[in-house]
Amino acid sequence: MIYVFGDCELDLGRYELRRTGAVRAVEPQVFDVLTELIRNRRRVVSKDELLDAVWGDRFVSESALTSRVKAARRAIGDDGRAQRFIRTVHGRGYQFVGDVSERSGTPDTTGTGVAPTATARPPEQEIRFRTAADGTRLAYATMGSGPPLVKAANWLSHLDYDWHSPVWRHWLTELSSRFTLIRYDERGCGLSDWEVPRFSFDAWVDDLETVVDAAGLDRFPLLGISQGGPVAIAYAVRHPERVSHLVLFGSYAQGRRKRAVTSSDVELVEAMIDLVRLGWERPTPIYRQMFAASFLPDGTQSEWRVFDDLQVRSCSPENAWRFMNEFADIDVVDLAPQVTAPTLIIGARHDQVGPFQESRLLAGLIPGSRLVPLDSCNHLLPERDPAWRQFLTELDHFLLSGAGVPRTTSRVPGLP
Numbered sequence: 001m002i003y004v005f006g007d008c009e010l011d012l013g014r015y016e017l018r019r020t021g022a023v024r025a026v027e028p029q030v031f032d033v034l035t036e037l038i039r040n041r042r043r044v045v046s047k048d049e050l051l052d053a054v055w056g057d058r059f060v061s062e063s064a065l066t067s068r069v070k071a072a073r074r075a076i077g078d079d080g081r082a083q084r085f086i087r088t089v090h091g092r093g094y095q096f097v098g099d100v101s102e103r104s105g106t107p108d109t110t111g112t113g114v115a116p117t118a119t120a121r122p123p124e125q126e127i128r129f130r131t132a133a134d135g136t137r138l139a140y141a142t143m144g145s146g147p148p149l150v151k152a153a154n155w156l157s158h159l160d161y162d163w164h165s166p167v168w169r170h171w172l173t174e175l176s177s178r179f180t181l182i183r184y185d186e187r188g189c190g191l192s193d194w195e196v197p198r199f200s201f202d203a204w205v206d207d208l209e210t211v212v213d214a215a216g217l218d219r220f221p222l223l224g225i226s227q228g229g230p231v232a233i234a235y236a237v238r239h240p241e242r243v244s245h246l247v248l249f250g251s252y253a254q255g256r257r258k259r260a261v262t263s264s265d266v267e268l269v270e271a272m273i274d275l276v277r278l279g280w281e282r283p284t285p286i287y288r289q290m291f292a293a294s295f296l297p298d299g300t301q302s303e304w305r306v307f308d309d310l311q312v313r314s315c316s317p318e319n320a321w322r323f324m325n326e327f328a329d330i331d332v333v334d335l336a337p338q339v340t341a342p343t344l345i346i347g348a349r350h351d352q353v354g355p356f357q358e359s360r361l362l363a364g365l366i367p368g369s370r371l372v373p374l375d376s377c378n379h380l381l382p383e384r385d386p387a388w389r390q391f392l393t394e395l396d397h398f399l400l401s402g403a404g405v406p407r408t409t410s411r412v413p414g415l416p
Helices: 028-039 047-055 062-076 169-178 201-215 228-238 263-279 289-295 301-314 317-327 356-365 386-400
Strands: 002-005 008-011 016-019 022-024 086-089 093-096 101-103 125-131 137-144 148-151 180-185 220-225 243-249 343-348 370-374
Touching: 008 028, 016 062, 022 301, 028 047, 028 062, 028 093, 047 062, 047 093, 062 086, 125 201, 137 169, 137 201, 148 169, 148 201, 169 180, 169 386, 180 201, 201 228, 220 228, 228 243, 243 386, 263 317, 289 301, 343 356, 343 386, 356 370, 370 386
Parallel strands: 148 180, 148 220, 220 243, 243 343, 343 370
Antiparallel strands: 002 008, 002 101, 008 016, 016 022, 086 093, 125 137, 137 180
């Protein structure tokens, strides 16, 4: 269902708010508040109803609801005094008073100007939520068949939209055709909570632990891409009995700030972080295109636009800055030598985000690990990159060959 009002569209199927055709990044709770108000627009929705519908059995203050309503008004261009769309009924609650039409359809979600075809429709996935110890609601998904494979979360992910984005679609299609793939949106990103009490490396490791426990896994291979690699390393050290194999792609042992050598290196790191803080929410994508060019230097202008679309959908400007600042201080140099799981490290020779020298460093730190260089400059391999097929070949050999993945020591809910 797509609700259309003013110059906005609230797309329930894609978890998207679009205004004048452009996706507006909103927190999951803001999206949920809008959905509840529009669904029940013929009446006043009490504050208690909204709190129950959006936060469930989690205790939150009324001020949390007030802030989400204000954010919803800003996102849809509603004047808080005129209240064209959301009317405040003092002492009772809120009512959506704007004219709304409903339609169903398949809008362009690929950024290419063409709606996805039936043949491109992804396999079904089951999205669930699990609350971490500090109250953060984490979204995780299970799809595919076969032995389990857990993908540690990395920046710029959205469990629903990833299936429709050319950035990730071929990754998820191939992995879910080989494995029962378990992945999740890290805190501050995608369908997980965007406003979180903790935003740190240790919190990311705890979140991986929370998702693995929620999925009911005993022993499994673990895939870490980019900054998901250090998180996977830390988890493998914390739970050596559970990680059967470790795969690291485009990853690193130290963040940019930690591996900076010269004063100009340090200045460049801080400048990049400041660029995110100051430019991420600008209406023009020019400030964000630096990241598209870094992640996909071989990409076309169309692919860069798609990547920018992913950035806007998956993360708020404030959290983008927080992610970048925290990434810069990652350091698992002392943890890596403690990894006991068989480890495959794959890196593109000319990757600027996860430099190949970092893959070499990891291979020297993790006992018995194997390093595979790819002839590519892309941090996230496009489907057309010849290195993509080499990556899959190496993954199959490592996880599905004679050594294989234990198929009887892991259980996935809903599977025999």
